[in-house]
Amino acid sequence: MNSSDPFELQKREYKKMVQQVKPKPTVIKNGIMAFLVGGTICAAGQLLMNFFKARELGTQDAGLATAAVLVFLAAFLTGLGIYDEIAKYAGAGTIVPITGFANSMVAPAMEFRSEGMVFGVGARLFTIAGPVLVFGIVTAWLAGLITLVLSL
């Protein structure tokens, strides 16, 4: 898009027109829903954690068991076609917790089953979760490096 574009003025005017017409995202409603649903998931996680701790699992093991239960539930609900219905209203509330991660792995697995186990499920399993893992691990690595340098 260079400055000699004959449609530049038209494009700029059109952009304004689109901004007038385009519906505003319902930020406040989305925020409240995300808080409620996300909070509920986290509270459920805490209850599970307490439950496992009361059964004399150590803090770390109780955390792992909690994560396993949440991941299982999210995967199960995705399989039943319910998770995306909740997410429609909950938005970030269902994406951010560990359940969102489970959903983002099971959804492509179901979707690409039709292309076979290797090139379908295998190759596409991480299409959405992949970037999260890559940048998550890179960030963790950088954080580790910084800690190491500071501790010298």
Next chain:
Amino acid sequence: MYYGEKTWEKAEQRIFQETMELALHKANLKTGDIDFMLAGDLTNQIIAANFTARGLAIPFIGLYGACSTMYEGLALGSMLIDGGFARYVLVGASSHYATAERQFRFPTEQGVQRAMSAQWTVTGAGAIVLGSQGQGPRITHATVGKVTDFGEMDASDMGAAMAPAAADTLLQHLKDTGRSPGDYDLIATGDLGKYGRQLVVKLAEQNAVALSDSYTDCGTLIFDESQDTHAGGSGCACSAVVTCGHILDQMKQGRIKRFLGIGTGALLSPCSCQQGESIPGIGHAVVIDAG
């Protein structure tokens, strides 16, 4: 969604083939009577159309005009007949929510929140048999659109990306024919949705053309508010199903005498979006007269 098949792609193809066969049956014709089949859809390499053509064994010209494919086919088919190259042409287009969704966006079970301007791909297919003679309805004019791009980048607001193309074709058509919107009982764009429709009205207004209530959009007609599709329907089947079903029906009942349809398409791919390209649109106009 599966329509008794193993995959969504197979389901779309079966819907497409059954629609084409139904059109032939209604026209009382056999596949051997048809000189050309013009068809397309949204899947990569238009497999739904290709595999339907495999089943029908009619000389086949595959089309891709994104969601404008039905109207692209109607314009080309009428030209083939008008030029004396064919007696009968079978035109069709299909789309499927799940095949489109997984190609252009996310897996269907992925928990995402769709934008309010987003549209819902229609699952279905439409087919029309064009003939060199008969009682009508009749295609009288066709205006092939120019690819128009006003720099819209938002893939969840296709209506805004396609509206300039639709408006451009509409204005060009009125200029070419010397007609005004009042000459038509109904003007319909393909799949601009609620907000895209408003943009066309505004763009026409800027060019001193007033569009009244006789202007609608197939994307706003196909779904009910209760279906919560946000801005309305989209996909090849959106304009195809509404035109071949609802509008031609209205014409049969004598409620519409002269109809101007503008099939609209967003000519993007996931690759072009990810590489930061804007979304070009196209609109093809066809006039159908009842008599």
